[in-house]
Amino acid sequence: MPGGFRIIAFIASPVFERSWGRQFSIPEADALSEFAVEMRDVSKVFGDVVAVDHVSISIRQKEFFALLGPSGCGKTTSLRMIAGFERPTSGEIYIDGRAMGGTPPFQRNVNTVFQSYALFPHMTVEQNVGFGLEMKGVSKSEIVRRVGEALELVRLPQLAKRYPRQMSGGQQQRVALARALVNRPKVLLLDEPLGALDAKLRKEMQIELKTLQREVGITFIFVTHDQEEALTMSDRIAVFSKGKVLQIGTPLEIYERPTTRFVADFIGETNFLEGKVKEVDGEFARVLVNGDRIFVGRAMEGVRPGGDATISVRPEKVQLIEQPDGSPNCYEVQVHSIAYVGSDTRVLVLLGSNRLGVWEQNTVSTLDPNYFFKPGEKAWLTFRPENALVLAQ
């Protein structure tokens, strides 16, 4: 950390006694580049496996950025290249505007929270958290002070003298966070940090991590395979598949405007209807499905008349009605099965050979079983063209 920071922290500390954000944040003057991390056309090849395939991502300062994808999609390898554990086969990684080249991990201003936490088992919590500062040659008294601060930040000051194996998974996770944050890195890298926690704790930690990130004002890059986690926490998401980045966008963009079938399928639930594009009319495209039904949806990039296309429509955006109302995308279907899940009722309907999911929100409190559709009943399905996407194949 440059000396300037300490002076700012010193001035700020009496004023913002317990405001961690102030004490931990990186001063504006320190930011050289608009982007905290940039991957420019980065590839990584292991033997004959292309783990990361020409990936370009620009992560803004103080952004909570998720690398999302199924296992083996290249997201962890990307993170490891940013950390410096792997060197790109081609392309370049910039941290704060500086090309990293072969800079070893111990000379990069980033810190990692490992999936397994990787706490040093032979050191106490205190020693673990202080390790980074000790390596940087920070004075003993300064280490004690900052370790205390960091442990308070993750709400574990009482466990300073414990060894990692004497703590629960959730506590170890917090220690791993404190150990990384205490160094006030430019970027914090998190490799599936919540993967080993049980569902309830994971939900808690999601909120806590997000709050923490806002407080400390550090760029977080977060690897996860859990789409809900990515949607909940991130400012922006990069969706990976087979080493490539398919889409980068805000959770809203990724969910509402997926540009590929993979992204539409991987994020949330959706229905697909395959067919041929009949015509493209401005924003909308008409698609012939099964040779006899025309569906209208929002035309996404690359949709051309005569080409193959997939309509993607989310189950919560589809309605079932008893009578046709003359709207587009309205066709008769047969109810196959229904599942009442409390907040909504999930109906599976058959439209020719297609199965579609329809989620109806239970906005009425009723005990009347006749309120719901029953298996075997006829119904009419409808959805608004602007709520469906036509994806080119």
Next chain:
Amino acid sequence: MIQTFRERRSLRIAGLMSPGAFWLVAFFLIPLLIMAVISFMSRDQFGFPAPPFTLQNYWDIVKDIRLNPSVSLEGGLTVRLFDGLYLELFWRSIWLALISTIITLLIAFPVALFMSRLSRRYRNLALFLVMIPFWTNFLVRTYALQFMLRGNGPINTLLRALGLEPLDLLFTPTAVMIGLVYGNLPFMILPLYTSLEKFDWTMIEAANDLGANTLRAFQRVMLPLISPGLLAGSILTFVPAIGSYITVELMGGGRTNMIGYAIAQQFSASVNWPFGSAMSLLMMIIVTIAAVLYFRSGRGEQRAVL
């Protein structure tokens, strides 16, 4: 109810332990006590233990301790009674054993590291290769080693073929050192390998990530975490080295003396059982103290690892 269960349990444990306990008492503790008793006895005209009881044997070892730093490691030291060179003998034994332990460690570490990084299949093969020497009698292997180092043995033949001066290796301290390192290598490799195999390499990445370069990551993270293997290997190498007899006899040709060899001489050539017993007991005490100090030095880290 619980009480009887506990009693029965402890009875069962006692039952399970009794063969081992019997073995230790009969073949270790009692002989040790006999040796201790003998060390306080005089010798008869044939050199065997006889009354009266005396402290003379210990006094003989201690009395000539001089604070004379002009100790030479050269010149084969043969055992002459009452010569006052026992301190040097002890010291030289500890020193040689220590050096041999360090050399063994330096050779064993890369081997164990390499083995631990192999795939499972090759790892087992490597383990098998390390253990192969145990299938041949140690004495035979030492003779083979003697043959290797001989004036017209393979090493010198090779040197001559390369146009180099042949080396006078056999019956030198170097030969003893080679013998000790060779003999103890598997005992260092195996415990080291066990520790390294369990070692989580993410720890090194974590240390690097926190600003530690390779050397500091090794010092602060790897070394403490593999210290159980390091300690076990060092003890298993140091203790046999200090008491070694066959190696000193065959590789040193009696010209490089070590305490184990000197003691053996007391029971054979010199026939002075009480004096030999006193030397044995004294050496045991020294080695035990050294081992305890050594273990203590790494105890804090050890406790966290185990």
